[in-house]
Amino acid sequence: xxxxxxxxxxxxxxxxxxxxxxxxxxxxxxxxxxxxxxxxxxxxxxxxxxxxxxxxxxxxxxxxxxxxxxxxxxxxxxxxxxxxxxxxxxxxxxxxxxxxxxxxxxxxxxxxxxxxxxxxxxxxxxxxxxxxxxxxxxxxxxxxxxxxxxxxxxxxxxxxxxxxxxxxxxxxxxxxxxxxxxxxxxxxxxxxxxxxxxxxxxxxxxxxxxxxxxxxxxxxxxxxxxxxxxxxxxxxxxxxxxxxxxxxxxxxxxxxxxxxxxxxxxxxxxxxxxxxxxxxxxxxxxxxxxxxxxxxx
Amino acid sequence: xxxxxxxxxxxxxxxxxxxxxxxxxxxxxxxxxxxxxxxxxxxxxxxxxxxxxxxxxxxxxxxxxxxxxxxxxxxxxxxxxxxxxxxxxxxxxxxxxxxxxxxxxxxxxxxxxxxxxxxxxxxxxxxxxxxxxxxxxxxxxxxxxxxxxxxxxxxxxxxxxxxxxxxxxxxxxxxxxxxxxxxxxxxxxxxxxxxxxxxxxxxxxxxxxxxxxxxxxxxxxxxxxxxxxxxxxxxxxxxxxxxxxxxxxxxxxxxxxxxxxxxxxxxxxxxxxxxxxxxxxxxxxxxxxxxxxxxxxxxxxxxxxxxxxxxxxxxxxxxxxxxxxxxxxxxxxxxxxxxxxxxx
Numbered sequence: 001x002x003x004x005x006x007x008x009x010x011x012x013x014x015x016x017x018x019x020x021x022x023x024x025x026x027x028x029x030x031x032x033x034x035x036x037x038x039x040x041x042x043x044x045x046x047x048x049x050x051x052x053x054x055x056x057x058x059x060x061x062x063x064x065x066x067x068x069x070x071x072x073x074x075x076x077x078x079x080x081x082x083x084x085x086x087x088x089x090x091x092x093x094x095x096x097x098x099x100x101x102x103x104x105x106x107x108x109x110x111x112x113x114x115x116x117x118x119x120x121x122x123x124x125x126x127x128x129x130x131x132x133x134x135x136x137x138x139x140x141x142x143x144x145x146x147x148x149x150x151x152x153x154x155x156x157x158x159x160x161x162x163x164x165x166x167x168x169x170x171x172x173x174x175x176x177x178x179x180x181x182x183x184x185x186x187x188x189x190x191x192x193x194x195x196x197x198x199x200x201x202x203x204x205x206x207x208x209x210x211x212x213x214x215x216x217x218x219x220x221x222x223x224x225x226x227x228x229x230x231x232x233x234x235x236x237x238x239x240x241x242x243x244x245x246x247x248x249x250x251x252x253x254x255x256x257x258x259x260x261x262x263x264x265x266x267x268x269x270x271x272x273x274x275x276x277x278x279x280x281x282x283x284x285x286x287x288x289x290x291x292x293x294x295x296x297x
Numbered sequence: 298x299x300x301x302x303x304x305x306x307x308x309x310x311x312x313x314x315x316x317x318x319x320x321x322x323x324x325x326x327x328x329x330x331x332x333x334x335x336x337x338x339x340x341x342x343x344x345x346x347x348x349x350x351x352x353x354x355x356x357x358x359x360x361x362x363x364x365x366x367x368x369x370x371x372x373x374x375x376x377x378x379x380x381x382x383x384x385x386x387x388x389x390x391x392x393x394x395x396x397x398x399x400x401x402x403x404x405x406x407x408x409x410x411x412x413x414x415x416x417x418x419x420x421x422x423x424x425x426x427x428x429x430x431x432x433x434x435x436x437x438x439x440x441x442x443x444x445x446x447x448x449x450x451x452x453x454x455x456x457x458x459x460x461x462x463x464x465x466x467x468x469x470x471x472x473x474x475x476x477x478x479x480x481x482x483x484x485x486x487x488x489x490x491x492x493x494x495x496x497x498x499x500x501x502x503x504x505x506x507x508x509x510x511x512x513x514x515x516x517x518x519x520x521x522x523x524x525x526x527x528x529x530x531x532x533x534x535x536x537x538x539x540x541x542x543x544x545x546x547x548x549x550x551x552x553x554x555x556x557x558x559x560x561x562x563x564x565x566x567x568x569x570x571x572x573x574x575x576x577x578x579x580x581x582x583x584x585x586x587x588x589x590x591x592x593x594x595x596x597x598x599x600x601x602x603x604x605x606x607x608x609x610x611x612x613x614x615x616x617x618x619x620x621x622x623x624x625x626x627x628x629x630x631x632x633x634x635x636x637x638x639x640x641x
Contacts, residue, residue: 011571016633048382050570073384083375085311095310099303100384 001025001061002047002146005256008055009042016042018202020056022100024180027144029172031210031254032182033282036219038199039106040182047180048077074145076101082135087187090119090134094141101142104297108141114163129155133164149181153188165192190214190278198282200289210278217281218259220250223270232266240284240291251276251284300385305394316401316434323405326351328412346519348409349429353511355405356437361461361508364445366530367398372575381570390564395445402441406434422522429518431579432547433511439550440464440507442557449564450579452572459618463586468506470593476503477597481609486523504546507553576621583619588632597635609633 002024013076016039024030032040042121045051046058060071076097084093094103112119117135122138123131132155139147148262153161171177183189190210197207206213217239222228228248229242236259239251252259256273263271309316330347370376380390442634447460503509577583594608612633617623 012575045378045570050378050381052569067387069384069386072382075382077378077382079375079378081375083373083379092311096307099307100300 003059003061004043004046004056006056007046007053007058009039009051010054011042016202017199020199020202020204022182022204022207024146024178026178027170027172028178028180029193030180031189031196032180032199033184033186033189033196033278034182035286036184039202040199041150043199044077044079044150044180044182046146047146048072048075050077063067072169073100075148076142076144076146077148078139078150079137080151080154082131083262084123084131087122087124089122090117090138093134094138097138097142101144103138103141104143107143108137110187111137111141111167114167115160129157129160132156133160136157136164140164140171143171143176144182145177147177147179148161149179151183152181153183153185154169161188170194186277186279186282196278198285200285201293205285205289206281208222214276214278214281216253216255217276218250218252218254219274219276219280220252220255220259220263221247221272221274222250222263222266222268223247223271224266224268235262240288250280301389301393303388304385305397305617308397310391315575318598319401321406324408325357326355327405327408331412333397345413346515348412349433349515349519350512352405352409353433353466353515356402356433356511357465357508359402359405359442360437360440361444361465363398363401364448365457365461367394368445368448368457369454372452372457372573377570377573378390387566388562391562399438399441401495403434403435406430406437425518425522429515432514435547435550435554436514438509439553439557442554442561443507446557446561446564447581449561449568450577450581452575454578455618456577456582459615460582460586465506465508467586467593468508470590470597472503472506472509474593493605502613505549507550510546510550577619583615587615587619590615591633592636599637623639 004020004022005046007020008015008018008205020043032043042051046053047065049072056064060068060074063071065071065075075154085096094108097103115137117134117137123134126134126170129201132152136149136152139149153164156164168177168179172179181189181193193210195207195209196213197204199205224246226246228243228246230243231250232237232252233252236250236254241251244250260271260273327348330351331345334344334347383390385393411428413423444461444464447464448457450590451457451460504513521577591608591612594611595605598604613623613625613629616626616629
C-alpha cells in the first residue's frame with residue numbers, strides 16, 4: 001500500500017503540493033485528475049522517487065520511497081514524454097529496463113503482436129502515439145507491483161485504448177499489478193479506474209472509491225413558485241449553485257435520502273436528482289474553487 | 298552487486314561504438330610519433346617524449362570532457378525521469394558513472410605504457426616510466442575530480458560546459474595574473490625591469506595547477522632520462538633536481554583527488570530531480586568563475602584600453618550566459634569598479 005502523509009512540495013519558490021494525504025490500495029487502478037498545472041505529474045514523480053518531498057512522508061509498505069532500492073524496484077514510472085537513448089529501438093530500451101525489472105519475454109512478444117509495433121525500428125521514427133504505446137508495452141511486460149502512467153492514454157486511438165485497458169484489467173485481475181494513471185480524459189478515468197484523487201491548487205480536494213464518491217455527489221434541479229434565495233440551501237454541502245429567478249441548479253455533496261428529505265421541506269414545484277459523471281463533478285469543483293479564490297470565502 | 302554489474306554491462310554495450318572510436322583515436326595519436334620518427338639511439342627519447350606530451354594533452358581533454366559525457370543525463374528533465382527512478386542508491390549510481398569515467402581518463406596512459414613496453418630500449422627505464430605514469434594519472438584524475446565537482450553544481454549542459462572550460466581557463470589566467478602582478482612589482486622595485494622568475498620561485502605555484510602539472514612532470518622526467526642516457530647516474534636524484542613536483546606535491550594531488558571526488562558525490566546525492574528544470578544558482582559556478590576570470594584578466598594588465606574593453610565585454614557576456622539574457626546591472630558596474638580600483 002502507498003501512503004502520502006501530509007506531503008508538501010516546492011518547485012523553486014512555487015508550492016506545487018500542500019498537505020496531500022492519499023492512500024493507494026494494492027490491486028487497484030487509481031486515477032489522478034486535475035487541471036493543467038494542478039500537480040499530477042509532480043505527484044507521480046514524488047511517488048517514483050524522482051522528486052523528494054519537502055515535508056511529510058511518502059511510504060510504500062511503511063518504508064519511505066526516496067532513494068530506497070527495495071521500494072523503487074517495485075515501481076516503474078512511464079512519463080508523458082518518455083526518454084529514449086540516441087537512435088535506440090524498442091528492443092534497446094527493453095534491454096535497458098531488463099537490467100532492473102523482470103521483463104516477461106512471452107508477454108512482451110504477445111503485446112508486440114497485439115499492438116503491431118516493430119521492436120527494431122528506431123523510436124525517433126515512431127509517431128507520438130506509437131512511442132507512448134511502446135513504453136506502455138514495456139511497462140506492462142515488466143509487470144512491476146506499481147505502474148505509474150503519466151497521461152498514458154492521451155494521444156492513443158480508441159482501439160489501442162481498448163487493448164491497453166483489456167491488458168491492464170487482466171493484470172489487475174491476477175493481482176500482480178496496481179496502476180496509477182494521470183489523465184485529462186475523465187470519461188476514460190471514470191470508466192477504467194476504481195478509485196481516484198482530484199488535485200486542485202496543490203491539494204487533494206476529493207478522493208476515494210469512484211462509485212462511492214460519485215454516488216455521494218448529486219446534480220439537483222428545482223423550480224419554485226417564488227424567487228429562489230441562496231440561504232435556503234445553507235444546510236447543504238453545496239459545491240456550486242446557479243439561481244435563475246425561480247429555478248435553481250445545484251451540485252451538492254451528501255447522502256441522497258437526507259438531501260431529498262430536506263429539499264422536500266422547501267416545497268419545490270419540481271425536484272430532480274440526477275446522476276453525476278466524473279467530468280461534471282470535476283468542472284463544478286473547479287468552478288467552486290475559482291469562486292472561493294475570487295471572493296475569498 | 299547484481300544491479301551494479303548490470304549497469305556496467307549495459308553501459309559497455311550502449312557505448313561500444315564511442316569507446317572503440319576513443320580507443321582507436323587515442324592509440325593512433327600516441328603511437329604515431331613512434332611510427333613517424335625512426336629510432337635513433339642519440340635522440341631515442343624524442344618520439345616517446347612527443348607521445349608523453351600527447352598523453353598529457355589527452356589526459357587534460359578527457360578530464361574536461363568525460364564528466365560532461367558521464368553525467369549529461371542530469372541536465373535533461375526526460376533523462377532524469379528515466380535514471381532517477383532506477384532501483385539503485387544515488388551514491389551507487391554516482392560512483393559507477395564516476396568510476397567508469399576515471400577508467401576512461403586513464404586509457405591514454407595505459408596505451409602509452411604498453412607502447413613503452415614495446416620499445417626494447419626502454420626496458421631499463423620501466424620503473425621510471427611507471428613513476429612518470431603514476432604522476433600523470435594522478436594529475437589527470439585530480440583534474441577529473443575537480444571538473445566533476447563543478448559539473449555536479451550545474452543545472453544545464455551549457456552551464457556545465459562553461460564550468461569545465463572555466464576550470465581550464467581560470468588556472469591558466471591565475472598563473473598569468475600572478476606572473477603579471479609580480480612582474481609589475483619587480484619593475485617597480487628594480488627600476489630597470491626583470492622577470493618575476495628571477496626573484497620568486499613560481500614553479501610550485503604553477504605545479505599546484507592540475508592543468509600545468511602534467512607538462513611540468515613530463516619535462517622533468519624526460520630531462521632526467523636524457524641525463525641518464527648520456528652520462529648515467531641515479532634517476533631519482535636527477536629527477537628530483539629537475540622537478541619541483543616532489544612527493545609532497547603528489548600528496549597534495551592525492552588529497553585533491555580524494556577530496557573533490559567525495560565532495561562531488563555529496564553534491565550529487567543532494568541534487569534534486571527538479572534541478573534540471575531550474576537555472577544554475579550555485580555560487581561555485583558563475584559568481585566564482587566570473588570573478589576569477591575577470592579578476593585575473595584585470596590583474597594581468599590594467600593599463601591597455603583595448604584589453605580593458607575586451608575584459609569588460611567578456612565580463613558582461615559571462616553574466617549574460619548566467620542570467621540567460623543580456624542585462625547590465627548596477628551590481629556588475631560596482632564589481633568592475635572595485636576590481637579596477639583595488640588593482641590600480
